[in-house]
Amino acid sequence: MLRRNKIHRIFVNTDINVGETFIADKNLTTRIHKVLRIKSNEKIILFNGNGKDYICAIDDRESKRIQVEKSIKGLENDAVNTLGLSISSGKIMDYAIQKSVELGIKKIVPIITERSHPTDINKRYLHWKKIILSACEQCGSSTIPEIEKAATLSEIAKYTESSSEIKICFDPRGEKLNMNEVNIKQYIFLIGPEGGFSDNDITMLKKYNWRIISLGDRILRTETACVVAQTLMRKW
Numbered sequence: 329m330l331r332r333n334k335i336h337r338i339f340v341n342t343d344i345n346v347g348e349t350f351i352a353d354k355n356l357t358t359r360i361h362k363v364l365r366i367k368s369n370e371k372i373i374l375f376n377g378n379g380k381d382y383i384c385a386i387d388d389r390e391s392k393r394i395q396v397e398k399s400i401k402g403l404e405n406d407a408v409n410t411l412g413l414s415i416s417s418g419k420i421m422d423y424a425i426q427k428s429v430e431l432g433i434k435k436i437v438p439i440i441t442e443r444s445h446p447t448d449i450n451k452r453y454l455h456w457k458k459i460i461l462s463a464c465e466q467c468g469s470s471t472i473p474e475i476e477k478a479a480t481l482s483e484i485a486k487y488t489e490s491s492s493e494i495k496i497c498f499d500p501r502g503e504k505l506n507m508n509e510v511n512i513k514q515y516i517f518l519i520g521p522e523g524g525f526s527d528n529d530i531t532m533l534k535k536y537n538w539r540i541i542s543l544g545d546r547i548l549r550t551e552t553a554c555v556v557a558q559t560l561m562r563k564w
Contacts, residue, residue: 335373339374341376344375360391367386369388375470379470381401413428416550420549427555428554429459435476438478441525453475460475481518486536495515495516502541
């Protein structure tokens with residue numbers, strides 16, 4: 329069996345069919361040969377988000393030609409989970425999204441709170457999608473997490489009011505996490521911005537029956553809280 333960590337994985341936005349040969353476009357060709365320095369006849373893994381990885385070989389006679397040799401079942405997350413990530417400044421938001429994808433998140437919703445930084449949302453949205461694809465290439469995920477359009481915290485609270493998902497807001501003012509509550513497979517959780525959730529945010533979430541849970545005594549940065557929360561919930 330081919331080991332994923334020995335082969336470059338690349339996302340392509342096209343249909344992939346075993347046994348067929350396709351011609352790589354200019355961007356893919358440049359990435360394969362000039363960025364990744366992959367040589368002819370080397371194996372690569374291509375994926376398009378359909379849940380499969382495709383083992384491919386680069387033609388030794390024509391470097392743009394890629395032969396699709398076989399498909400293998402890709403890596404998927406068995407938990408149905410959604411992250412409501414309060415919009416933070418550039419690198420903090422980027423890191424939180426990247427690590428969330430690596431940890432197996434299914435869906436990300438950028439959230440506008442009282443203390444968020446909701447500037448240039450449309451431009452940043454395209455940037456976030458690129459980060460998601462890059463993280464999928466790195467971590468081995470063969471499905472692409474969704475990233476929804478930004479929503480306000482009140483919109484999320486109202487939208488999920490009748491949802492069957494477990495609704496959790498991680499905040500230092502909350503109750504301690506009970507690790508005895510096991511087998512939670514479907515949940516949505518919120519991570520606050522750099523300044524944390526405001527009192528108004530917390531009051532409103534409680535009104536809509538969100539659980540407010542603390543990650544411990546220390547005050548964590550947004551990106552750190554994002555990683556810690558997901559790591560704990562994978563064991564929950």
